[in-house]
Amino acid sequence: MILYTPLSQEDIFPTANSSYNNRQFISYEGRSVYAEQMEDGSYQLLQLMSTDPQDFLDEKFTPGSILS
């Protein structure tokens, strides 16, 4: 199949919703975070839900960090 279209790849082949199934909001060290459960069962932080700007400077809450 050859496609010639101004639409973006995502419009034609949308990402399957199931690929987001392992993402959830969890509480970590008193803050609400959006995290993805990885294959080994650990959680990787995707987004920190906080209004305190200092939390975003805290290494524990940096996106990509593994929650322990």
Added chain:
Amino acid sequence: MNNKNEKKETQQPNEGQENQSGIVQKIQQLGQSNVAQAPDSNVHVLTIIGQIEGHVQLPPQNKTTKYEHLLPQLIAIEQNPKIEGLVILLNTVGGDVEAGLALSEMIASMSKPTVSIVLGGGHSIGVPIAVAANHSFIAPTATMTIHPVRLTGLVIGVPQTFEYLDKMQERVIDFVVNHSNIKEEKFKELMFAKGNLTRDIGTNVVGTNAVDYGLIDGIGGVKEAMQKVNELIDKNKDMDEQVIQ
């Protein structure tokens, strides 16, 4: 837990190595090895990004701001005596009208000084949220699309639904007019303007124009917003002192 025990056992021989792997891990996570540390902040930041998600959960591809997450945070900010001000960062494409109005009303009814900055875009229901703050800023390149409220999907009872939508739109207009310096006629004119948007009626208002229309209080970014919020905090403190005296 396990990690800690392991660390203790292997502390001496592997200390150097572990240190290094810690740095490597940090670089993998952040792309850098050190993050600045600073004292507690008396100004909190609320980011409103993507879609404003309301009564219906949106598909996970959408980036959303969930109002049920923000409402308790706003209460917490109002109650915490250490927090003296709030900066609201907006880059939103709009979303649920009632969720957006709920956020706007919450922000507008806070006793602590609030300053909003529209960055990138503050479209549709982002407009009432932006003007809900005590003082609003817009980046010179940011835009706000003002257009009528719409509905997609099955409609049962067309006249009733139309009236309901019309009332909903009226609520949005009332809120914006009451919380900004724009005149109702001007806002409606922008909302129903033809020929500005390719497939819609409405207007895409760019930074400086939003200020000219009185919709937003000033052009600015982080520096101006922080100056303003600190100024408002000082004013608040002076008022409190006067009351005590």
